[in-house]
Amino acid sequence: MTEPLRLGIAGLGTVGAGVVKIVRKQAKLLEARTGRRIEISAVSARDRQKDRGVNLANYDWEDDAVVLAKRDDIDIFVELMGGSDGPAKAATEAALAAGKDVVTANKALLAIHGQALAEAAEAAGRVIRFEAAVAGGIPVIKALTEGLAGNEITRVMGVMNGTCNYILTRMESEGLGYNALFDECARLGFLEADPQLDVGGIDAAHKLAILSAIAFGTQPDFDGVEIEGIERISLEDIRQAADMGYRIKLLGVAARSPRGLVQRMQPCLVPAGSPIGQLEGGTNMVVIEGDAVDQIVLRGPGAGEGPTASAVMGDICDLARGLRIPTFGIPATQLETMPAALTGMPAPYYLRMALMDKPGALAKVAAILGDAGISIDRMRQYGHTNNTAPILIVTHKTTRAALDMALSAFEKTDVVASEPVTLRIEEV
Amino acid sequence: MTEPLRLGIAGLGTVGAGVVKIVRKQAKLLEARTGRRIEISAVSARDRQKDRGVNLANYDWEDDAVVLAKRDDIDIFVELMGGSDGPAKAATEAALAAGKDVVTANKALLAIHGQALAEAAEAAGRVIRFEAAVAGGIPVIKALTEGLAGNEITRVMGVMNGTCNYILTRMESEGLGYNALFDECARLGFLEADPQLDVGGIDAAHKLAILSAIAFGTQPDFDGVEIEGIERISLEDIRQAADMGYRIKLLGVAARSPRGLVQRMQPCLVPAGSPIGQLEGGTNMVVIEGDAVDQIVLRGPGAGEGPTASAVMGDICDLARGLRIPTFGIPATQLETMPAALTGMPAPYYLRMALMDKPGALAKVAAILGDAGISIDRMRQYGHTNNTAPILIVTHKTTRAALDMALSAFEKTDVVASEPVTLRIEEV
Structure with a gap:
């Protein structure tokens, strides 16, 4: 029998408590599936007195997540505190530096500091897993x-x-x-x-x-x-x-x-x-x-105790089974930097605005759209109330730039009563 | 740099050709993602002359899949021949015995001989992966x-x-x-x-x-x-x-x-x-x-060249990355045997039949259902054509046993003109 896999869990909110419950309830199943016993060595959270509906008596308590992250008796640091900076980041960095693998549900941390953390993990020969960070229970x-x-x-x-x-x-x-x-x-x-x-x-x-x-x-x-x-x-x-x-x-x-x-x-x-x-x-x-x-x-x-804890446990089981993949799928040093595309692919747009009750108002709007190279797929005008008439336009495919040009031209007319609402129509 | 991972592919139908195409087209991407070069050493199929739309000139050819499976220069035997027995089974067994991992798309083989193959794999310290066997491209x-x-x-x-x-x-x-x-x-x-x-x-x-x-x-x-x-x-x-x-x-x-x-x-x-x-x-x-x-x-x-080849490649990448999981998730020797439940959970049923044009026909049907403990949720009777009238019944939840009792009672009456159609209504 191989050694047990020892967890240190920082953050005992809904998700943290959910993970503790699964580790306790499914101990036998988890051992059959991973070939290792999965144990909790220590936990950490803000308030030690709070009742979380789960028995924590057998686990050491640390007030400081950074101290927890460095403990000799943990193999995986499970970060469920949240927040892109502060204790979550400090403890994650400490865990990697101390040679621990990290499982986290923290999307902000990874979206903002993911590159640096991935590099730190690889330098330390450790991995970061984060299934719970995106779309809850969906793997x-x-x-x-x-x-x-x-x-x-x-x-x-x-x-x-x-x-x-x-x-x-x-x-x-x-x-x-x-x-x-x-x-x-x-x-x-x-x-x-x-x-x-x-x-x-x-x-x-x-x-x-x-x-x-x-x-x-x-x-x-x-x-x-x-x-x-x-x-x-x-x-x-x-x-x-x-x-x-x-x-x-x-x-x-x-x-x-x-x-x-x-x-x-x-x-x-x-x-x-x-x-x-x-x-x-x-x-x-x-x-x-x-x-x-x-x-x-x-x-x-996408959220909730069970689904999010399920995702965290999937990562823990992967590590127990020996799966070791670079954070974002390829080594951090090989990840490209690519400029953000400032203008997206052309798309049809939905456009809603109110026209002033003036002769030629609709003609002006239509002319501006035509000048911007935008053609109209569908249009509806409703009756006037308070001297304005709502109109609704669905355009054919156009670029955001062309649409912005039309919007700024609308502003210079005296026929558009309110700021137009524009929404992209996505082909899915 | 670690050693390349060498494939032997048996079966060059749509899926086999698709796998060869991905290995050739995405060589760089696959190496970045797995940290290993993925190479094809040899292939095998029935007809060497057939044009499969892919260049096979660089790969050794074996007429016999079993011989391919045992070659010293392959790490993974990729079984894409199909069929629960015959060459697919023989070659898979030979590959495991020769110390190769196996990737297969063969659902019949696994459904019927899965237990024996899983035991053989574990005895040999090898793994069988089969993402492509179920639901095509869906992981x-x-x-x-x-x-x-x-x-x-x-x-x-x-x-x-x-x-x-x-x-x-x-x-x-x-x-x-x-x-x-x-x-x-x-x-x-x-x-x-x-x-x-x-x-x-x-x-x-x-x-x-x-x-x-x-x-x-x-x-x-x-x-x-x-x-x-x-x-x-x-x-x-x-x-x-x-x-x-x-x-x-x-x-x-x-x-x-x-x-x-x-x-x-x-x-x-x-x-x-x-x-x-x-x-x-x-x-x-x-x-x-x-x-x-x-x-x-x-x-x-659920099928097709690209999606099925995608699933096969997912398995190959897993093996390249070092993931090794027992065939059915837990060791084969720990898999339980469980009797088949002969009667399923109760469910509502859809029931369609034709009634003879006789007084009291519907009453007889309703009485039989009542005697079997089946209550009717919705019922429709249509007009008579050719002396029979179609009726349609949706029952409340009942067991298949109760329904079978009613069906055999229908047979003994002279009012049901054709064998009733029964379909379970599933809550999904």
């Missing part, structure tokens, strides 16, 4: 890094923030506005301490930057992600989109393009009947496209 | 064996025969009968040499037996799979099901039950709006449920 890091290793990946897409998807699907199903649903999410505990991480698209963008690095063999480049949150999505847009056969999703898209690496996390219209369009509530979905496999769609719970 | 073996290793798996379901799903979805969309679509599939080359493997549900049952072994830690038990093909599904049933909000799918279900291991591969009704209900054409879908992760849904191409 997407494994699918991309290992299962599809024979593919040149061409595109990765994903709905990866459950809170945003919950808000957007409830806006449509309940007819409630964004603010009411934001408040509901706050009450239900669905929001991060800083809600901008969720509704501002930042959390999902962290995940996209990680997927992108693995998919394209590039250094994680969170700063290169074009990010737009869902705060400005109105019930009106949800309804109009639905009426035309679309749903609005906070969708991440990453692809290599001739102009550089495309990384976008923004609200988009997708066909209502597509797998992404049909995704309800807090469920996540990741779509991976490769030259050999064509397209794989993975769907599952 | 489902990896998800189940590795990604979800922290879960006690509770249920696995799948639509895993693209040809059957193509026939069933085209019956609905085109209004064509089963025979016309069978002929179309034959013309398009969608059918195995023995079409019963496809339309009889056998190929999909092979896959289910493999998933089941991994999910529940049991010896693969193909004989324990209750199998029913799609040959008896009529356009009438497809239409009636659609009309009530269902689709008919050849669905595999595996679960542990108090009475033993449930393994069913049979046509079922599933809600038309569910992910499985929406699956069109040759696409495959596997649903995995675990105690921690809840539910994961994986979707992708």
Whole structure:
């Protein structure tokens, strides 16, 4: 029998407690599957007194995660504290320096400091695993890094923030506005301490930057992600989109393009009947496209104690079984740097605005679009209220640059009453 | 630099040629991802003269796959010949005995001889990998064996025969009968040499037996799979099901039950709006449920050169990276034997039959169902044609035993004009 594999777990929130529960409950199963006993040596969290619904009496307690990370009696440092800097980063660095492997659920840490950490891990001959950092219980890091290793990946897409998807699907199903649903999410505990991480698209963008690095063999480049949150999505847009056969999703898209690496996390219209369009509530979905496999769609719970702990345990089992892969699939020193593509691939756009009640208003708008080289696929004008008339335009494929040119021309006219809403329509 | 990893590929059909293409085209990428050069030493197939659209000049040729399997200059024997016995089995055994790892796409071989082969592999200190054997390009073996290793798996379901799903979805969309679509599939080359493997549900049952072994830690038990093909599904049933909000799918279900291991591969009704209900054409879908992760849904191409070769390459990359896992996730000697559950969990059933035009006919049918303890959820009777009237019944949850009792009571009456069609309604 080989030696047991000893864990040090830092962070005992929902996920940390979930990992402790699985290690205790499934000890026999885990040993059969990995050939090693999996044990917890010590744990660390902020508040020692808090009841976490799990018996911690047999594990040493460390107040300081950095001290935990360096203990001689742990093989894997399990980082479940969160936060891109501070104790999570310090303890991860300490663990690697002390010769420990690291399993983490921390997307912010990896999206922002992933390159430096990957280099540190490889210099120390250690590995970092992070299945739980992206799309909760879905084994997407494994699918991309290992299962599809024979593919040149061409595109990765994903709905990866459950809170945003919950808000957007409830806006449509309940007819409630964004603010009411934001408040509901706050009450239900669905929001991060800083809600901008969720509704501002930042959390999902962290995940996209990680997927992108693995998919394209590039250094994680969170700063290169074009990010737009869902705060400005109105019930009106949800309804109009639905009426035309679309749903609005906070969708991440990453692809290599001739102009550089495309990384976008923004609200988009997708066909209502597509797998992404049909995704309800807090469920996540990741779509991976490769030259050999064509397209794989993975769907599952994006958060929660069980699913996230399941992903952490998958990583721990991999390490117990001896799997050792560079952090982002290839050695950190071989990861390319690629400029961010400033303009994405052309796409159709959804455009909503209010026209002033003046003769020739619509003609002016149409002329501006024509001058910008944008052709109209579908247009609807509604009756006037308060001297303005809502209009809705779906364009044929155009570039963001052409659209921006048209938007700035609209501003100089006296016929557009409010700032136009523009949303990309993504082919999924 | 470590030594190159040397392949011997037996079988150069679509998949074999696809693997050769990827090894040649992606040599640099594969080396970056695995840290080893991946090379082909020798190949083997029936016909040396055939043009396979790929340059084989640099590889040694063996007429006999067994000879290939034993060559000193290969590390991995890649078995892509197919067939549960004959050369595929002989060569796989020879490879293991000669100390080679094996990568195979052969579901029949593993479903039927998996236990013996897993034992042989472990006795020889070698591993067998078979991602391509189940659900084509979807990395489902990896998800189940590795990604979800922290879960006690509770249920696995799948639509895993693209040809059957193509026939069933085209019956609905085109209004064509089963025979016309069978002929179309034959013309398009969608059918195995023995079409019963496809339309009889056998190929999909092979896959289910493999998933089941991994999910529940049991010896693969193909004989324990209750199998029913799609040959008896009529356009009438497809239409009636659609009309009530269902689709008919050849669905595999595996679960542990108090009475033993449930393994069913049979046509079922599933809600038309569910992910499985929406699956069109040759696409495959596997649903995995675990105690921690809840539910994961994986979707992708179930066959074809690129997707299947992608799965084979994933296995080869795993071996190149040093991953070594027992065939079915735990050592073969620890796999349990579990009796097949002869009666599945209760479920609602769809029942279609024709009644004779006699007074009291419907009352007799209803009385028989009542006597068998089966209650009716929905019932429709249509007008008489040729002295018979079609009726359609959806029952509340009942057992197959109760239903069989009712069916044999129907036979003894003089009011049921044709053998009733019964289909299970699966909650997915």
